[in-house]
Every structure is written in C-alpha cells, then in structure tokens.
Amino acid sequence: MKSKVLASVAALMAVGATCAFAANPFVDVPTDSWAYKSVVELADAGIIQGVDGQYFQGQRNITRYEAAEMVAKAMAHMDRATVEQRALINKLADEYADELNNLGVRVSNLENKVGNIKFTGDARLRYRYQNSYTDNDGVKHGGKENDKSWDYRIRLRGKAQINDRMTATLGLSTDSQSFGDNGAASDTNIFADDIKVDYNTKSFGLSLGRTDKYKIGGPRAYGYIYGDVFDRAEMQFRGDKFAVTAGYGKFKMGNEMAGEDKVMDGVKTGYAEIEGFFSNGSAAGVYYNDFSVGGGSVDNDFFRGDDLWGAYASVNFGSKWNLLANYENVGLADGYKTKYTKDDSADLWVGRLTYGKANMSAPKSWDIWVEYIDAEDGVWLGGSTDSWRFADQMDNITSWGAGVDYIFAKNAKFSVMQSFATEAKDGNMTDPEEQTRAEFVFAF
Template sequence: MNKKLLKVAVTSALTVAFAVPAFANPFVDVSKDHWAYDAVVELAKEGVIEGYGDNTFRGEQNITRYEMAQMVAKAMDQDLTGEQKATVEKLAREFAKELNSLGKDVKNLKAEQERVKISGDARVRYGSNDESDKTDFRARVTLDGKISDNLKFNTRVSSGDISYDENSEGIVLDTANLSFNALGLENTVGRQDLTLGTGTIIDDTMTGISSEVGGLKVFYGNHASEEQDLFGAEYGTELFGADVNLDYMKADAKQGEDKEFYGVNTSFGITKNISMNAEYAKENKSGDDAVAYGIKFDKLGLSATYKDVESGAATNYGTQAYDINNVSFLSEGYKGMEYKLERELNENTLFTVKYQDFENQAGTKDDNRTSAYLNVKF
C-alpha cells in the first residue's frame, strides 16, 4: 500500500468513526433530576460504576435509592483515584442507610484493592496543513499497584509516536514512580507526569519529587530532553464558583538560558451547558506573556479559543509543542484562533478534530492546520 493510499485509508476511517452517534449517557434510564446524576455519569465514563448488561438501569425511569446504592457499593470495591474516591464517598454518605443494608460499612470507606491494575490507551493522529500531511500512531500500557497500604507504584510504557514514513522512536518508559503519604503530604518520587494549568507552560514528564496537600502541589526534578532542572508549585481552588489555578515554574538550564514562569487560569460555567475559560502566563526574564481565552459548548463538545503567545513565553515542553501540527515558529511566537470538536463515541473512545488559524507575532500568516485524533482507552 503506497503512502497516499494509506493516508486516504486513515482519513476515511476517522471520518467514519466521527459519523457514529456520540454515546452521551451510559445510564439512559437515570433521571437527570437526581442530584447524583452528573456524578454517576462521570464515574460511568471512567469505568468505575457499571449498569446492567445493556448499560441501562431497568425498571422505573427514575433509579431507586437501593439500585443506586448497589452501584455505589461496587464502586467502593475498586481501585480509585483521589477524585473518584471523593465522589464515591459523597455518594456513599447520601446512600448510607441503603449501603448498610447491603453490608457496607460507610464509616470505613477504604476498599480492598487489587495488587496491580492494568490500563492503557491507543491513539491515531492525522494532521495536515496547506503543504503536507502526517499520520502517526501510539500505544501505551499503564500498571498501577500497591506494595503496602501506604506505598503504591505507577509505570507506563509507550510505543512513542510511530509514523508510517519515519523511523519509530522505540519503546520508552514514560513514567516509573512510587507514591506514599508522609508528614501529611501525598508524595510521588520518580519519573512522573507534570502539567501546570492547561499545559501552556508545561505538559510533559519529569524525574523528581512532587508533594501535594489540599489544593497545593510543589515539585522539583529534571526535564531530561531539555536538560533543565525544574521546580515550582501550583495551587488550585474554587473562587466565586470558578475553578482557579495559580502556577509557578523555574527552569534552570544546564545549557542555554534559564526561564521563570508565572501563570493563572480559570474556568467557569455561564449556563448549564456553556462554560468560559481563560489563561495568562508570563516568562519573567523576557517579560513575554501568553494569553488564551475561549468558550465551550459542553454538551456539543465545541470550543473556540483565541491564543496570543509571545516568543519568550512559548516552551518546547508545553501542549502546543507536542501537537501533531506543532507550531513551526514557536521561537517567533504565534497568535490566532483554535476551533475544536470533541465527541465521545462511547465511554472509552474520544474523537477530536481541531482547526488552527495562526500567524506569528510579526503578522506573517502560517498555513492553516487541521488535525484529527482518535483515542481509545482500555
């Protein structure tokens, strides 16, 4: 199969996938008037709560409290993330009476966890501009487990981005770390993911240590590919109904120039299905800044974002740098509109289309960029 034919095949496959109706509600019989509806749907998307064999609640359209308690009871026996555990605990307190009748001790929500949990994802990307196009593939496998009640491990192995017309990056070890609680802090030591805000400053991995307490996270480590020592902090809170994150990062370069970033980002709902988001970041030494703001129609998965990133505020380890249509003039800065559509084809499959209309800070128009992503979790 020649390259042109392969590109057409991949594009056609993505187009067909996009045509599949979105799987919006895994529990089609759950009443949206129930206070726990949003929590149930979110946990279902993450595979924590399961319905019956046909992914529905049978019987009355409004799920009974006992049926809800049965689902929560099963969720309590799973290996949960911190956010998932908080959601399940909130549901458990609401349905405590029903859970007690099922033999669940709500006073002690700590569930027996499996030693090792295996998960992963597979991704295909297609990107094109006015002059060329590109397709690549990636598969990752993640192992999460516990050594003891207070010592857990995480390892993620990745194929790297494999392009059909370029050499493979080879198998890489994305993450390998241990996490434990000490002195009231949740600590992670080793190679780990590091994202600040929406990823404008950094959305990458580092090897080091991070500690969290409440909404505060501090970190120190090394970004090997950029040969930089990183340290900083992020604080997340809710303010007047909006989610707010404050970010700081210092990058001490072993070669080249050091950088120091300050940032803030927020998101908040305007109506039930419409939300706004905004982000500001500044590189202290150059004085250059990055601004982004936009609107999202949550139910439709549509968003429009304006970005204005000056050269000194652009990083080689931010979200934009790792896009299949990465901006070729990061060193010159860029500005313009990004339009995105995200649709869940089912509870484990996400399809994304992006269109970017950028120019550099000098006003020179860049090629229009279109990309499509299909990501499947397992």
C-alpha cells in the first residue's frame, strides 16, 4: 500500500509540474523544504487540499479513498500528461477501481470531459468446421477444400469526447481473414467499420454515420438475419422503463447464396422498435423493418424481402439464468417466392437458455447455453448474421446448439459451440451437416 501511494503521489506531482506556480497554501510546508514547489503546484492544480485548508501534514498516512481521490483529480489533468505518465495514472486507476467507482458522479464527469480520447480494440482467432455437403442448388458447403477452417480478425477503436453530450468514434477492422496452407492471410481487407457521431442526453439520443454492429431487432434480440456494418441515422427516446428507437439506413455486408453475391449489401431499410425494461434486468420489445432495393452492389433480382416484424423477450430468473425468446416474420416480395413455399411470408422462432455470465473483466467467470432454431424457407435474407453459425445455412432448418464461454484471464475469453440434430424442414433438401466452432477473443 505504501509503495502504491508513493507511486500515486509521484504521478500526480509529474502532472502537476505543468501547472502555474502559486503562493504556498499550507502553513506547515516551509519554503526551503525539498517538496515545497511540488506541493504548491499540486495544491494550485486542485489535486490536493490538505487538512482543514491550512495544513499539508506530509507525514500522515492516507487512506485508499484519499489516494483514489488524488488519482481521480490526476485523471482530470490527463491532457497535460506524457504518454508514460498517462500509463502510470491508468495503472493506478485500475488499482483503485472500487474506490473510484464509489466516487460516483465525480469520476463520471472526469471520464466525460472535453478532449478525452479512449482507444480500445479486440482480436479474435477462430476455428470453424463442418463436414462438406452439397445443397439442392449444387453449392458445396463446409470441408477443408478451401482451407477456411481457421481465420482471424483484429479491430481498433478510437472514441473522442467532443463535449459533455457528444462523442465521435472511428473504428478499423481487418474483417475475417482466412489462413492459407503456409500460414499467411489469404487477403488483406482493412476497412472503416465504425464512423459515427453520437449525441446523448438522459432522455434522447441521436447517432449519425456507420456502426459496426446493427442487429435487426436491436441489441437484445438474437440477430438471426443481420448483425454487421450498417450506415444509418438513428434517434432514440428513452425513460427508466422504456425506449423508442427509429432510424433509416443501408446494409453494408451481405453473404453468398446459391450464386447470388452480396444479396443484402446496399439494401436500405427504415426501422422502428419499442422496448420495455424491468427491475430485474429483463426486457421485451417489438420491432419493424421496411426494406427497399436500390444502389450499392446489390442485384435487384435476388433480394426477396419486403418487410419484417418481430418480437423478443429476455427474461432473467434469479442471478444466474436468462431465457431469450425471439420471433420474426419476413414478408416475401412479389415474384420472389422460394422453391419450397408459395406463402407470402416466412416465420422464425429462436430460443436460448443461458446459465451464468461470462464477464471479460472478471477472470474465471463463465456461462453455458443451449439454443433451438426453427426457420422456415425464405426467412433468411442473405445477410451477415450475428449468430455463431455459418451465414449461408440459416434457411429452411430446425437445429439445436450448445456452447460454453470461459474468461481464463482478464479481457481474454475462450468459447466453444456445437450444433446438433440439424434437419431440413421442407422440400427435398438434404439435412445439413453439423457445425463446430471454437475461438479465442482478446480485448484491449
């Protein structure tokens, strides 16, 4: 404790050294003291106040709470610190995290100060495998023929606080890069997947630009049809128990389907969602998307969706259990009925039961889950799904799945997923082979 406090004081003095020199505020610090200049600078910067406003009491032991207050005040001067000083202050902030959290509003205000820039990111190493098979359209899936079992993705994020209500975010991603036989990446496709400005008050939010993750149905739904890059303008009105979201945008990622390339890329949608929140963390919502085709690289002859409506419920049982239920109905555009159904719409049912909670900041935390999917032919529109499953095999199936997530170190997660009892629903389509996935994710 003593060494950490001394390191804290050293860091604070280093930041305070850029402050203007002022008169001595403490009667017990003589002008010939070795610490006189630093003490005066720290006091003038507002980092220390002393005792009773008159005494420094340099020999007194300080508490962890007092040390945390000093760290919080040093954080307010991060813009004047060097890179090394910022690293030390961040390390001290991690050491006194509990005490800083107890400071409440004061710490939040420091985090939201103008000019604050935060850099984050993540890296994923993934293995996916499925025994090869050929579907009714002659398209081959799975196997190791194309050496795509292993891939990686790296993402970097920079978030700047423009003022107390507005932030700007820029993110770069490699997308998923497959490894070749020689261990090299098959291609390099670094692109901006997050470019947006957000304006937020307690009851209103406005977001303009590109987001790296838009899930049809919102962040609490399963994200069966789409969960990827999206250019949009979105606003939200919210209260303690509800939120109303509306927006308009264009999908930026698609997926290949039976000779149809990038089916969803360039498709536009207007959307709206109403959600309700409950005291135990449970939530429920209904949502609607209206699709239109035009622009981008989309081929108008292939996109078959007209509109979509859905509902979800995420229910917590005690502190360990969560049940997610999600229903969606996709209206099929005239002239785009599928081979196996002439209905005007297709239905999707998803259920997932989870026990535990894997928290990236809590080493040794974990969860285990099981899910069931019932997807009618035509419900999947060719998007980049947020599911762990292969995106081109989300249609005309029933399937079970199970998985485990384990945080083996802070900001480091290992996950395993497996499908089973997968069957085709309609027509003469053969049953797809089962899928296996394992991955490491590191956040920084």
